[in-house]
Amino acid sequence: MNLRILKAPAAAAALLFLAVAACTDPTVKPKSTVTEANVFNDPTAYQQLLSRVYSGLAVSGQVGPAGNGDIQGIDEGFSQYLRLYWECEELPTDEAVIGWNDIGLPEMNTMTWTSSSRMVVAMYYRIGVQAVMANDFLRQTTTAALASRGNVSAALKTQIQQWRAEARFLRALSYWHAIDLFGSIPLVTENDPIGGAPPKQVTRDSMYHFVVSELNAIKDSLPTWGAANLGRATQAAAHMLLAELYLNAGVYTGTPNYSGALTEAAAVIATPGLTLDPNWRHLFQADNRTSPEIVFPIESDGVVTQTWGGVTFLAHASCGGSMSASTYGIDYCWGGTRLKLEAFKNYSAGDNRAAFFYASGQTDTVYTIGNFNSGIAAPKFVNVTSGGAAGSNPTFVDTWFPLFRLGEAYLIYAEANLRGGGGSAATALGYVNALRERAYGGVAGDITAGQLDLPFVLAERGRELLWEAHRRTDLVRYGLFTGGSYLWSWKGGQINGVATDAHLNLYPLPATELITNPNLTQNPGY
């Protein structure tokens, strides 16, 4: 009897010991998420990774319209690439004002940002993330990496060579934004490891040369412009980006390259199939993806590409006051952006590019930045097709953003010609008048060769490319962005404008970045 009593606990203890010995590894691998370990077991991952480099310009995170955001430290809707870029390029200029008091926004209207201003900081990080994403694609698609996985077909390998060129274009594009907005930032490539030491800053000049050499290296590997390559980085896009770089080379490097700008603009213009859209409004409407003029877009779609930034932001924010949202194919006016007085006054009677302005109940002067009724409304980007139909979704617009379009190539040609970049003055005049004839619906607005000078080109760029995220770059190139030679309303925070300091030609590097990366030197003046 006693023996039996002893046996049972002994057996239990033995079993317990076994149980315990078997359970000493706490590791649990994730089950319903993809990890670095298994992602490329499915070769479609390469296409998905490349698409992510593109969508980095268009969405704010992996869940549209918002969720699982890419960058932190800012509201996700605010963090979208194009929305930030647009705010950096338009709000401090003579073109636009935004009425909201959200932290980081008011100072964009008045050039009073600091190295902690949220929009500036987020723009900087957006560029960094975009570069890292492009680098990751390049790192994962090296010949060695592809060979090591053994499941990549020969056809896919060939395809990937073109994709690599596209990824390099997208990296070059964001680095151009970095050169333009921030000057000198670190340069990282696919050879720099993820999670590595803080990278070294390179000069604005060497970043410029890196970007130019990249574009020259890849431009022939890129696909050609056309409907089959809708949305892709094409050869025309590479020429256009080179034209932008060369046009502003004087600002970026101290050495202008207007002939380069002219050559590249001419290459864009010569692209087969690329023509001016006969209907200027169509460029900003919900079916503009069919426009023959758009060289490189940032996409937006009511169904498949949703964001609170991008053109959804542009369309909603420019609607307010007594405007009816449904007129613009949207569900709701956010009541944010209006024209500054100078942009409104830049148009002459007969110029149809001002026909969409909304003045009812609006003052032409921006008396109060916070009041939507103060300033003329400019609902340029709309969610209505050229046929008058509403977009697929009243909240998230179908309208693409024409980051590069042929119209601008015409103006670059004209400006480069005027600045001594060669080419033909007659051709330049022809290009400008082609745009103006479209704007006026005839020859009424044509100018003469004598009228075509640099100030005219700047003003024409303002009219043609209003709110297309070029203005700050243009004013800097003309030397008018800071200083007192051109004052516009709210420049420097005063309603009639005051002179501002030249250091504002560049945005500051984020204060946080200077701490996390001790290699960095802040831009002068901040």
Add this chain to the structure above:
Amino acid sequence: MKRGRYVISALLAVLWMVPLRAQEPGRVRGRVVDDASKQPLAAATVTIGSRSAQTGTDGHFAITVPAGTDSMRVRMLGYAPVVQAVTVEAGQTLVVPDIGMTQQAVGLSEIVVVGYGQQRAGDITGAVKQLSVEDFNPGQIVNPAGLLQDRIAGVEVKENSNAPGSGFAIRIRGATSYTATNDPLYVIDGMPVSTGNLGAAGRDPLNFLNPNDIESMTVLKDASAAAIYGTNAANGVVLITTKSGAAGGRHGSQVEYSTTASMSSITKTPSVLSPTQFRAAVAYDDSLVRATNPTYTGRLGMLGTASTNWMDQITRTGYGTDQNLSLTNAGDGLFYRLSLGYLKSNGIIQGSSTERLSLGLNYDQRLLSDRLDVKLNAKGSRTNDVYQNGGTLGDAVGMAPTQPILDPTTATGYWNWQTGSATANNPLEDLNTTVDKGTTWRSVGNIQADYQLPWIQGLRANMNAGYDVTSVSRQTFNPNNTSQQLHAQHGFLGLNNTSQVNTVFEAYLNYAAPLNVVPGRIDVTGGYSYGQTHGVQPSPGYGYTFQQTNLTSNLFGINGIPTPNLGTVNNGEYIVDSKLISWFGRFNYNLNDRYLVAASVRRDGSSRFGPGNQWGTFPSVSLAWRLSQESFLRSVTQLSDLKLRAGWAKTGNQGFGDYLQYALINSSNGQASYQLGNTVYGTIRPSAVDPNIKWEETNSYNVGLDFGLLNQRVTGTIDWYTKKTTDLIFTVPVASETNFSNYVTTNIGSSRNRGLELALNAVILQGRGNSLGWTAGFTAAHNANTLLSIDPKKSVPLVPVGGVSGGVGTTIQVLEPGAEMYSFYVCRQFYQNGKPVSNKYYYVNGDSTFSGLPNAPDVCDSRGQRPYHSPEPTWNLGYTSNFTFRNFDASFTLRAYLGNYVYNNVASNNGTYQNVSNGGSPTNMSTDVLKTGFTVPRFLSDYYVQDASFLRMDNLTVGYTFHYRGQPMRVFATVTNAFTITGYSGVDPTAGIGGIDNNIYPRSRTVTGGLSVRF
């Protein structure tokens, strides 16, 4: 699953022994009396071996025990325990002489539940407080945490919200963490349960447990007591013991029934403009805008002629009921308790309610001459929650009071601004057309076998296998024809199905050396624990397992969508598994009841820790010196107890998300794709991670003094503690261009909590016989929290937190090193003639306003923002009084917070004239606008950070106990939230846990009447 088999085999091995021996028992009878008066004592507990019984009103007891010699212990509150040996012959009844008990110190010999065992209160070396049924707050309480409110120094029980069932957050000695949880670990009858990550229900995860089933709750405040729970112990531990058949002690069966009915009425609503005031405000704002824009038509014309008090329309008197029926049985070696509960509580906002049906079983079988004790606990409940539409309160504040309720011309029949940009909608349309409800099924149970090993006296083996199963489903439906939906999502259907299964297996050996083996008493425990969790929830970033917008039909409501379904669908389901494997040990030593030593260690391996940090070790040491036992103090007769305690421990916090150490590749949903050529592609994005993520670590020191005076009529405790938490998890910036995001989540920060706690209890009037009895308890706690660093490199000077309504991304709180966590981060308002001047603030250095400086805009930004007060009180006071007189009893509890601040977001967001002209419709305002005259919101002004110190009578109860046909019955009435005295201008000074008063659920005063009967 291999492990599961081992667990089952081991359990079977234990149970296999069950039918082994059954020797005939004997019986002991006797009577317990007061030694001085010789009067019989009722409800004294007599224990022989592991059997207990309670004396009846005549002092008699009878108890059936196995034959043999054993010690008989008699215990009763207020009397010194009596121990004597008894020898029982098989089949015989032993009648013992009257047992006389001497009145004595209360409490020291009480048994206190601690982690993996029990201890005598007098032996405890840490800061531990146990409350039993008689100490719990009365009234209709949905959530167990409510039982503790105001009762324990240093244990703050904060209302999450005032909605029914939204429960409480318990904060023990202050919050330490930002990323990980600040909730304590809850252990129910030895089974650790999860409280987080069941988000779908939205209400308190502990609601499943019927407070009526709880016997006692022990709070391990101090880390040296909690450290046996290792990486889950940093926020303290709450041990819940449920009622059992054995605890009552009375032989035989007993049925207990209690019923309560309650009525809640609103105490205060946000103060908004009346129709007349609103019309005047609109006219005023029209004139303001016209001053700069002469063409402005104004909005006075938009106003209707009605006079509607929207807040009255959405509120009601909330009725509630709570029914409890239990059956307990104490037999020979078999004890059980079965309980059934039903609770329904309607909130004071229409449409909000909670309803719980609960079942409880507690089964305890003693076998093998009581050497083996097998306990089975199972608690299960179904909770049905109905949530008020999220926008209802905000809409009731913002909807113009000049507009009517109904409009027969609209799709829903409710009047509304017919514009997509309306800033407030008809709250009744929201309330009556939308559905938001959820059902939670949850059960927690375990089987525990405790075996006294035969070959060494004092050696026990304990095995525990338990489960915690939760299934939550929530349905949210907004029809596509409300004014709001017509202009936005065009209808919304969201289904959120979350489930979680936790299983735990634990085994330990305990050796309590008999007195003759070594000098002093030794108690050693060592064991192993294995726990795993399997959860199914919506994918990260989704919020719903199924969600659809653009509903083409409202036909089925929450029940689905008719096919063909042309709406926009988003599905996402996600599996989360985790594991926690532990070894633990504890050593207790008591020398002559004078010197007490306790040490414990736990080694935890968690699936949440990165490869290099998978295992963490959490030791503790504590000492106590019972000075009152020393000869030099024995002569001080007034001093009945004096004990000095000191302890140190290291504990961890692993209450954060899973898989943080893995570089997950996130796939896009259908709305974040990109078109290239003619094809739309999904995308993938790697995430930025720190592969070495680990627990947050807290090092705590505690020094305490327990004292008792006048034979324990006055007792008290003073504790001082300091705890420093390191490796706090923050999401901090990484150098740009080095990772897939600009931030990475890593162990980097540190914080400190220091505090002082005082508890005093006094029996002011003894209340013997028919005289008045009065006992009182007072607690005071002070905690000072400081965030020491976020990142030693200072890449993050601060983390803005505390999002408020109004303005995207506007935050008004901060985590800043040197300041208290969650301090408000605002600018110092400039005043003129006693009124705040719009957008005029001081710089941080305080000596000049922004205005007048060149190029300095009138904004509140980092130049003027500084940490300013916090929602945490500097002193937290509680006071309880109990009176007894003949058959009557009365009690009340008071709570006071001193130095807590609340941000009045209703005033900051709704207190501006811009409400009239901004957006598509004029919006009503907080009456605060009449004080400030602000035209645009000034969210960051410290004007809105208001002192919310208060004194509140949380509970007032009157009861009467009587006998009806020989059975004890009690009737009582309780008023909860009887009154609040505060200077705070908003709705409630306890505005949620974060201190942001943003259209919070209004507070109610509840009157509960109840009856309980036993037979």
